[in-house]
Amino acid sequence: MARPPAPRGTRAATLTDVARLAGVSVATASKALNGRNHVSAVTRERVMEAAAQLSFSPNSLARGLLAGRTGTVGLLTSDLVGRFSLPILMGAEDAFGAGEMSVFLCDARGDAIRERHHVQALLSRRVDGLIVVGSSTDPRPPLAAAVDVPVVYAYAPSEHPEDLSIVPDNVGAGRMAVEHLIACGRTRIAHISGDRGYSAARDRVTGALAALEDAGLALVGDVAYGTWEEGWGRAAASMLLDREPEVDAILCGSDQVARGVLDTLRERGRRVPEDVAVMGFDDWQVMTTGARPQLTSVDMNLEELGRTAARALFEAIDAEHGRGVRTVQCRVVVRGSTAPEA
Amino acid sequence: MARPPAPRGTRAATLTDVARLAGVSVATASKALNGRNHVSAVTRERVMEAAAQLSFSPNSLARGLLAGRTGTVGLLTSDLVGRFSLPILMGAEDAFGAGEMSVFLCDARGDAIRERHHVQALLSRRVDGLIVVGSSTDPRPPLAAAVDVPVVYAYAPSEHPEDLSIVPDNVGAGRMAVEHLIACGRTRIAHISGDRGYSAARDRVTGALAALEDAGLALVGDVAYGTWEEGWGRAAASMLLDREPEVDAILCGSDQVARGVLDTLRERGRRVPEDVAVMGFDDWQVMTTGARPQLTSVDMNLEELGRTAARALFEAIDAEHGRGVRTVQCRVVVRGSTAPEA
DNA sequence: CGGCGTTCCGAAAAGGTTTTCGGAGGCTTT
DNA sequence: AAAGCCTCCGAAAACCTTTTCGGAACGCCG
Incomplete structure (x- = not known):
């Protein structure tokens, strides 16, 4: 060679x-x-x-030194290991790559000290801007240091309302999910959610209840809060079937919960989707397409969220800095667990 | 505030x-x-x-301009969306973060043109070194451009034997897996692998067969190659039980395949692990801990692999550049699917 | 032939830091 | 008192690129 x-x-x-x-x-x-x-x-x-x-x-260094612009941005994640950071990161990387920008990746591992340290390093490298990616949709404290470049918060909004934050529309997602189930002819809908401590869980409930009310329906049973995991889905589904046997649709807080629910339904001899429709959240491919039947889910469009954050940062860099919280729409991905295959 | x-x-x-x-x-x-x-x-x-x-x-730019060193490295992934890049990336980020280095993240999306483009950009930014992360363990062509900084290939080795590559020890992983099953008292072991096109699949088979031979055992049935997915696990397990009902352990090519195998076993009324032990590969937490029973798996230590690559790059930057392929050991993570809970 | 406009090229400064080297001042020693 | 040493500080060069501005060469017109 x-x-x-x-x-x-x-x-x-x-x-x-x-x-x-x-x-x-x-x-x-x-x-x-x-x-x-x-x-x-x-x-x-x-x-x-x-x-x-x-x-x-x-030599980009010399060029940047002279121009006062480096063509670099910092991407600061608080928890890279979680599965939400990665798609956002990809979307951002995508948007920046097209714009000839390079991305510094830093993972703070949920540690405030480490975060401050990384911010210092990034500022010392004279990044043109910063994207801060949170690990949950709960608001987070703004960056501690005095930062003289634009900052965009993604996924987790900043607690400071004057900062620019891009977040998924979880209320809308809950609404869309219920509307889809209703469109599939379901009227006795239950909701097995995730961890009550997360605003994402509560927001989806808000949207779901609003959609039910609009349709003149009520939720079957109470919202079941628990964890985001499969085991919770199995347990909660079991309790639900005991108490509300007439249920014909279950909206789940995550795809993992939905997987657990599917397992329990199969063991109880309920057919999906004929007897009970099941729907998840997050549209995690490996979970949704491996399920039997394949799982309908709500995609948070995280990659789009990442791109949006990147574009917002672009604007903030060479124009005016936006303010406030912007949401990115979610979308329902329909599969066999709510609609029989054609 | x-x-x-x-x-x-x-x-x-x-x-x-x-x-x-x-x-x-x-x-x-x-x-x-x-x-x-x-x-x-x-x-x-x-x-x-x-x-x-x-x-x-x-100002790091001025400093770097003068010193001839920037304290930055490029991390070039070919497929960020795959689940193997992320842990490697985290390990590398971790190792570099401690050493005051900053990491440029680039994703080539499997496109050679884009890769070349990114390499050019990184060189223009005067990175001190490069880590190239592949998306499978199959060898990949070395970087096209003339690169005058050290390069370490991670996960996918370079086709060029003089390059330095860090890869998981898949042969050893197959061996360890079988040894664990044997240690659990199993003697009639079958192997439902993944996609034959991947060297990872073939290497694990090689190791597994060697371990069986050392123990004076033979594989039950033939190696079943297919895909890495749950559906394949379900189908292959079904066929296996028809042909070889006396099987008492199934080694699976991935955790997803193992999940499918578990489903089929439950439907057929076989108890896990009492009747049949099941083992996966990759130790993907969400798959292994959500399963019933929890799934024993082989962890490829990818985060350690990333750290090793970073350290190797460090050495190459300020000392001599290593050559050849180095492997990182895997390890068995024992859970309920092979050993009953204590 | 002088003046003028056009076209092309080069000298030099700027950007911020590190390093080298010389100089200034104080103190000790003979 | 002269010589020598030590400590501390500052001037200037170096890193590489971009931009500004002045200058040179040339053709054309009056």
Whole structure:
């Protein structure tokens, strides 16, 4: 295989080298490479050729030092291991990549000290802006340090109302979910939620109840709060079937809870979706498509949320800084657990 | 809440400002702040105080420009969405964070063009090194561009044997898995693997067969290759039980496959682990701990792999560049599906 | 032929930090 | 008192690129 030599130690070519090889001054070389005018076509060509020959790549540090802009942003997650950060991060990376920006990734691991440390490092690197990704939709304290670049909070809004935050529309998600179940002809709908301590859980309940009321329906039983896990889904479904055997739809707080619910339903001999429709939240592919039947779920559009945050940061960098909390719409992904396969 | 003002537009304090406020030259200020000697204690104190007052933070660009080192590394993933990149990334971020390095994250999305583009951008930013994270353990082509900084390949090794690659020990993992099953008293062991196209699948088979042979045992039935998904686990288990009803342990290619196998076993009335022990691969928490019983699995130690890659890159940056493929050991995480709860 | 406009190129400054080296001052020793 | 040493500080260069501005060369018009 013809792989190019990697000359360790021979420092990278500089603009001076290019200029010398092309027989012009550095000023001319710079203008030629950056498409400025006041350079003749033939000279420009000579410079380009010299640059290619030396595989010249301009030093972004020097450029950034001069321009006052580095073309970098910091992406500060509080919990990378959770499954919500990653899609947001991908969306942001996507949006920035297209804009020729580079992303510094920092994970604070839920530790305020570490977070402050990372912010300091990012500011020292003169990032043009910051995205702070939370690990739950509960509001979080704003950054502690004095930050003189724009900041966008994603997923978890800042507690400070003047900050710009981008969050999923969980109330709307709860509403959409119930509306979908009603559209599938269900009228006796129960809700097995997740951890009551999370605003995401409570917001979805709010939306779900509102949609029921709009349709002149009432929830079957009480909202069952518990955890986000499969085991809770199995247990809660069991209790629900004992108390409210006539239920014909179960909205679950997460896909994992839904998986547990599906298990219990199968063991109890209830058919899905014929007897009971089941719906999850988060649209976690590995959970939804592995289930029998495949699981209808609400996608929070996190990748879109990440992109939105990135675009908002862009705007804040070279225009005016937005304020307040903006929401990103969720969407229902219909699969076999609510609608029979065509 | 007393939040510090964020003076947009007022450019950050520079060393010159600090020096002026402290009544010394920039040279002295620099030495004072960096702990160099040839500065009197009282002067140093005055400078520190001035720096604190202006909340001075040194411009890393200027520093990097001069030092020829930026304290940044590029982390280039080929598929961030896959679930293997993230733990590696976390391990690397962890190792670098401790060493005052910052990480540029780039996702090539499996596209060679985009990868080249990102490499160019990273080189232009003068990263001190590069970690390339693959999406499967199959060897990948080395970076196309001429790269004059150290590169470490993680998870997917480089096709070029002179490059440094850090990969999980899949052969050893297969061996450990079988050894665990044997230690649990199983002798009629079957293997429902994943996608034959992946070297990870084939390597684990190699290790598993070697361990069986060492114990004087033979595999029950043939290795069943298929996909990595739950559906395959259900189907393959069904076929296996028809053909080889006496099986007392099933080693699965992934935790998802194992979940499918567990479902089928329950439907067929086989108890786990009393009648049949089941074991997965990857130790994906949400899969293993949600299962009934909880699933024994092989953890590939990906976070450790990421840390190892980061440390190897460190060494390559300020010492000699290692060569060849290094493996990271896996480990068995025992849960209820192979060993009854104590 | 002088003046003028146009076109192209180069010198130099700027951006912020680190390092080197020389200089200033104080103190000790002969 | 002269010489020498030590401690502390500051001037200036270096890193690399971009931009500004002045200057040179040339063609054209009066």
